[in-house]
Amino acid sequence: MEKIVRNIDEILLQKTSHGIGMKQVLIANDETDSAITQIARSRLKAGETVDEHRHLTMDEHFICLSGKGYVCLDGERIEFVPNTYVLVPAESMHHLVAETDMIFFTIGVATK
16 A cells, blocks of 8 residues: 545545535545545535434544534434544444534544
């Protein structure tokens, strides 16, 4: 595997797989031999909601950089503000709501 160095600000924005918000993919699963499925800087606008869903074979890690919202994880509401980290274990039902414009890192890691 070769080294990868990227300037995040130069990575093009693309729609998320959920169809809500935008993301800049720093690395995707086909670029690494590790269990990482994706690392992305994601953006949601105030009022946007990522619908409830689950990932059967992937843990999802969220790190809030700016903005305010919340993550619902198996029915529990967790405030999502700058410097908050949330682990969403594989198979957990979750959704994300942006109360203000938000920027956060999303890291997917395959579990199986």
